[in-house]
Amino acid sequence: MRLATWNVNSIRSRVDRVAAWLERQDVDVLALQETKCKDDQFPEERFTALGYQVAHVGLNQWNGVALLSRVGLDDVQVGFPGQPTWSAKEGVEPAVEARAIGATCGGVRVWSLYVPNGRQLGDPHLDYKLAWLEALRVTAGEWLAQDAEAQVALVGDWNIAPQDDDVWDMSVFSHSTHVSPPERAAFRAVVEAGYTDVVRPHAPGPGVYTYWDYTQLRFPRREGMRIDFVLGSPALTRRVSGALIDRQERKGKGASDHAPVVVELGE
DNA sequence: ATGGTTGTGTAACAA
Numbered sequence: 283m284r285l286a287t288w289n290v291n292s293i294r295s296r297v298d299r300v301a302a303w304l305e306r307q308d309v310d311v312l313a314l315q316e317t318k319c320k321d322d323q324f325p326e327e328r329f330t331a332l333g334y335q336v337a338h339v340g341l342n343q344w345n346g347v348a349l350l351s352r353v354g355l356d357d358v359q360v361g362f363p364g365q366p367t368w369s370a371k372e373g374v375e376p377a378v379e380a381r382a383i384g385a386t387c388g389g390v391r392v393w394s395l396y397v398p399n400g401r402q403l404g405d406p407h408l409d410y411k412l413a414w415l416e417a418l419r420v421t422a423g424e425w426l427a428q429d430a431e432a433q434v435a436l437v438g439d440w441n442i443a444p445q446d447d448d449v450w451d452m453s454v455f456s457h458s459t460h461v462s463p464p465e466r467a468a469f470r471a472v473v474e475a476g477y478t479d480v481v482r483p484h485a486p487g488p489g490v491y492t493y494w495d496y497t498q499l500r501f502p503r504r505e506g507m508r509i510d511f512v513l514g515s516p517a518l519t520r521r522v523s524g525a526l527i528d529r530q531e532r533k534g535k536g537a538s539d540h541a542p543v544v545v546e547l548g549e
Numbered sequence: 550a551t552g553g554t555t556g557t558g559t560a561a562c563a564a
Contacts, residue, residue, distance in 0.1 A: 291564080292556055316564085318557060343557040399564060441564095495564085496554035539555075539564080 283353060283388050285311045287437035287512060288531075288542035289396070289493070293317040293348070296538055297325045301332060303531060307544060310353045311387045313394030315439045317346030324348065337385055345380040347396050347438070353388030362393065364417040368410055381414070390518060390547070391425070395438035400459035408459060411441065415468035423475035426515060434515040436477055439493075439540065441509055442469045444479075447487040448508035460509065477513035480545055484525035492527055493540045501532055512545050523548040 286309045290296045293314060304312060317324060317340050324338045335355035340346030349355060360383055367376035384393040397415060400408035418436070425432055442465045443449045455461045473479070491506025500506060514522060524546040532541045 295556070316556090344563070401564090496556095498553055 283311070283390075283547045284309045284544060285313075285387075285390065285392065285435060285437070285512070285547060286542050286544040287313040287315070287394065287439075287510060289315040289439040289510060289538060289540035291316050291318070291538040291540065293324060293346070294319055296536070297328050299531075299536060299538075301328050303528075303542065304329075304332060304334070304350070307528070307542075309544065310351065311390070311392055312350045312542075313392060313437045314348040314350070315346075315394060315396040317348055318343055319346055337383055339380045339383050341377075341380045345396055347380060347383045347394040349383055349385050349387065349392060349394050351385070351387040351392075354386065356386045357384075359384040362418060363421050366410060366413045366417055368398070382418075389433060391432065391434045393434070393436050393438075395436060395440070397439060397441045399441050400462075400465065403457060403459060403462060408462075408465075411459075412464055412468050415465075415472065419468070419471045419475050422472065422477060426476045431517045432515055433518045433521075434477070435518055435545075436472070436513040437511070437543075439510050440469060442466065443507050443509055444469045445487075445508075447489075448491070450489070450491075450503075450505040450507075460507065472513060476516060478516075478519045480512050480514045480519050480522040481525040481527065481543055484522075485527050490527060491529075491541075492543055494532060496539050510540055510543050512543060514545075518547070521547045521549070 334350040338348040369376040398411040400411040492510035494501040494506040
């Protein structure tokens with residue numbers, strides 16, 4: 283089974299590219315982030331025509347996560363237990379954002395996750411991000427406490443570069459989010475709860491990234507960040523036989539600023 | 550040059 287994750291930065295502007303890529307890469311399950319649309323705007327028929335079932339949550343033009351699967355899509359869950367809420371502005375009732383959707387696909391509990399962007403050090407968004415990751419760590423840890431053999435994949439855009447090699451130049455990030463000690467500790471806590479980065483051994487750095495900013499010629503200059511991850515539970519990690527970051531897909535007109543990440547699972 | 554691009558939706562905001 284081939285499992286993939288991709289921050290597409292708007293599914294409506296990328297639907298042709300995603301559909302073509304799915305067929306080319308022979309992917310069974312694809313987790314999408316930043317679909318940037320409401321549920322009724324999601325181009326579901328494009329994917330059902332290719333044999334995929336679709337689950338999506340999108341509340342407005344921000345965030346939005348989805349799962350496409352051709353190996354079953356059962357027990358869909360919008361948001362994870364304990365997922366923190368966010369209030370966009372003063373006076374607006376805090377709500378759970380469209381940042382997490384889970385389903386069982388071919389025996390694997392797959393979660394498509396879009397971790398909040400912390401924006402700046404000291405920004406309330408960073409506190410939200412850290413609380414979000416801590417809540418995820420607690421819940422995902424409970425899943426393994428209940429069933430140590432559970433096959434769980436926590437996949438998506440984590441908005442964290444866990445190691446210095448995961449950015450092109452650490453000195454550029456000395457006062458930035460994504461690399462700060464609290465963010466790295468929050469990521470490490472998920473790993474220590476039992477979830478392994480299954481891609482890195484198959485796509486080692488330095489210089490291997492999943493995201494390149496649209497501005498400042500970051501992609502041709504090879505100035506990127508590794509911030510998209512597939513974290514596997516122990517039982518899932520044992521099944522991983524290969525992985526790749528499809529850098530080709532970042533090329534050309536109409537590319538997302540993120541590349542897709544693919545994991546091959548054996549029996 | 551204190552920005553640089555791309556997305557939402559059509560002014561700003563988000564990344």
